[in-house]
Ligand SMILES: Nc1nc2c(ncn2[C@@H]2O[C@H](COP(=O)(O)OP(=O)(O)OP(=O)(O)O)[C@@H](O)[C@H]2O)c(=O)[nH]1
């Protein structure tokens with residue numbers, strides 16, 4: 370298979386720029402969690418897209434950010450910066466007409482590697498006219514000469530289809546990397562915990578810390594139904610009551626939505642139970658972090 374193409378494509382950028390949204394669109398199904406809040410993605414995760422002609426392995430990364438005062442923040446920044454080494458292509462995401470300190474930080478990392486970098490300028494649907502982006506592009510090109518520049522909206526099929534063709538152009542000729550049937554390098558349990566965390570990120574107001582986390586405690590197939598029990602970790606009592614909500618309504622809503630997403634992903638019925646537990650300072654405790662999979 371001389372002409373088969375395969376490779377790793379890291380997607381990097383500041384928090385909230387649309388990395389995970391773009392990846393889900395590129396692979397054509399929901400794998401990576403997304404929300405309107407920054408720092409949704411915490412772990413590097415591979416999303417695999419295989420055809421008869423190529424295999425693209427997208428590497429989703431946590432947004433590179435400045436405030437890394439907690440152990441979990443430095444873990445996330447490390448996950449992101451280490452992900453750009455040993456890949457074949459980088460998709461560098463910036464938001465149209467937005468440039469900040471975090472973008473500078475991302476640029477520092479990108480400047481250190483020597484692979485094709487496609488500058489993706491996302492969320493152009495927010496602009497009144499696409500022309501408005503030209504001065505912005507000119508400013509970035511003074512800082513860095515990207516291999517290609519691609520303005521897009523991750524929401525638009527036409528854009529993501531074209532982006533895929535561009536990626537294919539730079540994808541190296543080589544043998545397949547993962548089994549063509551696999552979708553990710555993570556196990557189902559990981560994805561399940563993430564789907565629950567997504568609903569927490571989406572529903573909880575901004576006063577709740579983004580660093581809430583989920584641990585899976587039961588994961589069993591009984592009578593063709595997955596029985597899943599998960600514990601949600603928060604820092605203090607007041608947060609616990611927000612997560613549970615008035616008469617348990619919030620937790621119920623999160624459970625219902627998470628169950629739908631998980632059933633869709635696993636293609637099986639599931640029975641989901643959620644609990645909330647207070648674990649003070651977990652996000653700044655290296656030992657707790659590692660027990661929850663942040664090694
Ligand atoms: N208007 C608009 N919104 C977008 C677009 N792409 C993503 N978004 C929104 O931007 C928000 C952040 O998207 P994510 O995909 O979670 O961003 P991310 O870069 O993965 O963020 P982190 O994981 O926190 O680093 C979500 O509310 C998305 O719906 C786009 O092209 N246009």
Ligand SMILES: [Mg+2]
Nearest residue numbers: 388389409410
């Ligand atoms: Mg993300």
